[in-house]
Amino acid sequence: MTDSIYDQLNAYGTVAKQRVVENFSGSAFDTDRWENGFGANCTPTMGYNGTEGVSFVTNGTSNAIYMAGFDNKCQYNPQGFRYISTCKKNNDDLGIRSGIGDTDSAAASGHLAMMSEGSFVSSRALTTNNGGSYVDTFATTGGGTVPLSQTEFMFDIVGTPSSITLTFDGALQITKTTALPTSKCQPLMYTQDRGTPAVKSWRTIYMECYNT
Amino acid sequence: MAYKQHFIEWFSGKQLPSYLTFTDVNGTNTGAMADEVDGGYKITTGASNNNSATISFNDKRPFNHEGAVAIWVQKGSRLTTSTIFSGFGGDDTLNINWSMGGIHAGGSSTHFSLYTKDTSTASATASSVALDTDYHAIQVEMKSASNELSIEGSLQTTKSNNLPTIDVQPLHFAQTWSGGAITANMKYLECYNT
Numbered sequence: 583m584t585d586s587i588y589d590q591l592n593a594y595g596t597v598a599k600q601r602v603v604e605n606f607s608g609s610a611f612d613t614d615r616w617e618n619g620f621g622a623n624c625t626p627t628m629g630y631n632g633t634e635g636v637s638f639v640t641n642g643t644s645n646a647i648y649m650a651g652f653d654n655k656c657q658y659n660p661q662g663f664r665y666i667s668t669c670k671k672n673n674d675d676l677g678i679r680s681g682i683g684d685t686d687s688a689a690a691s692g693h694l695a696m697m698s699e700g701s702f703v704s705s706r707a708l709t710t711n712n713g714g715s716y717v718d719t720f721a722t723t724g725g726g727t728v729p730l731s732q733t734e735f736m737f738d739i740v741g742t743p744s745s746i747t748l749t750f751d752g753a754l755q756i757t758k759t760t761a762l763p764t765s766k767c768q769p770l771m772y773t774q775d776r777g778t779p780a781v782k783s784w785r786t787i788y789m790e791c792y793n794t
Numbered sequence: 795m796a797y798k799q800h801f802i803e804w805f806s807g808k809q810l811p812s813y814l815t816f817t818d819v820n821g822t823n824t825g826a827m828a829d830e831v832d833g834g835y836k837i838t839t840g841a842s843n844n845n846s847a848t849i850s851f852n853d854k855r856p857f858n859h860e861g862a863v864a865i866w867v868q869k870g871s872r873l874t875t876s877t878i879f880s881g882f883g884g885d886d887t888l889n890i891n892w893s894m895g896g897i898h899a900g901g902s903s904t905h906f907s908l909y910t911k912d913t914s915t916a917s918a919t920a921s922s923v924a925l926d927t928d929y930h931a932i933q934v935e936m937k938s939a940s941n942e943l944s945i946e947g948s949l950q951t952t953k954s955n956n957l958p959t960i961d962v963q964p965l966h967f968a969q970t971w972s973g974g975a976i977t978a979n980m981k982y983l984e985c986y987n988t
Contacts, residue, residue, distance in 0.1 A: 585800075585863070585986055585988065586863065586865060586984065586986070587800075587802055587984055588865045588931070588982065588984050589947075592931075594947050595946045595947045595948070596931070596946070597867055597928075597929050597930060597931045597946065598867050598931060598981070598982050599832055599981075600804075600805075600806055600831070600832045600833070600834060600981050601804050601806065601982070602804045602806035602807065603804065612807075612811075613808075614807060614808065614809055614810070614811045614812055615806075615807030615808055615809075615811070616807065616808060617808045652806070652807050652808050652827070653808040653809070654829065655806075655807070655808060655827040655828070655829050655833075656829055656830075656831070657806055657827075657828065657829075657830065657831060657832060657833050657834070657981075658831065659831045659832075766829075766830070766831045791806075793831065793832055
């Protein structure tokens with residue numbers, strides 16, 4: 583077997599496209615890579631005492647928010663990308679979105695493709711925007727809607743010129759062909775405290791994004 | 795078999811990670827993550843003749859000059875009067891002891907080449923791949939008696955003279971010889987000892 587990771591990830595003779603792999607492991611959230619572009623009263627905290635990955639923890643203030651991005655360095659093609667990550671929340675009144683978008687501000691992001699969980703939506707959804715408004719699309723295949731839950735899950739967003747799909751734990755749930763983003767994007771992870779303010783959190787232990 | 799040193803960098807995020815160091819070799823130049831699809835990290839040289847810069851490990855040299863591989867994906871903006879190459883080097887100002895591949899049009903090469911330098915003398919061997927401004931996957935393997943250059947997985951050049959004599963670090967280098975500023979993008983870098 584080759585010693586090269588490059589050769590394991592790319593077919594022989596090909597030139598690799600942009601990729602990032604984030605393991606969320608270390609003494610502190612990587613602020614060389616990530617920037618909080620939108621929000622306050624929510625802190626990314628690395629896992630300890632058996633808690634894995636990074637947790638985005640609100641401080642009990644109403645509407646505490648956090649949006650981690652690449653400071654609008656947009657290297658990913660929304661019409662040819664894949665975004666793989668995990669999510670686990672500890673409170674149902676917490677809004678979560680994770681995926682790619684063109685702006686690291688939920689107030690301004692015009693082009694995006696993100697998995698939505700928590701109280702932003704009534705069941706897990708693929709949220710997209712192509713310069714207009716957010717459009718939530720809920721599962722219509724693979725057994726109907728996917729309920730919100732506090733169980734850890736993996737999700738996988740794949741974008742092509744004609745569709746974006748969302749897979750949960752290996753099962754394809756959503757294929758969407760409208761409101762597809764077209765502007766170059768960056769990875770984004772968004773948190774918002776909703777309902778009665780309290781200390782709430784969600785965590786992720788892995789994020790990988792690459793152009794296809 | 796014991797595990798050996800292995801490094802991988804994706805060049806994707808807000809800024810260059812702190813374990814990589816940007817160095818002005820000559821003049822004032824800039825480096826930043828590119829806000830471009832597949833842009834990686836981009837060095838932009840100053841406009842004056844010979845302005846140049848590197849990114850490196852700040853002269854921490856964990857890679858064996860007689861047994862290491864570097865693989866990277868780079869592109870350069872200009873094929874004349876410029877040098878845009880990467881691989882391994884002994885120091886971050888590119889004085890001596892390097893083994894690098896890429897564009898060295900300032901030296902009149904019209905093809906991607908393998909350039910090496912020992913403690914005093916530099917020399918180049920050209921590949922069969924003509925220069926262009928597209929991204930290429932380039933590999934340098936340092937062995938005990940030779941260095942090899944591969945492009946897109948195909949072995950191009952084997953060189954046995956003027957090889958580095960000390961251990962090395964990863965380097966990405968851009969220099970304008972004349973004709974204004976150039977850019978050099980790097981979107982992947984992997985190095986390991988063999």
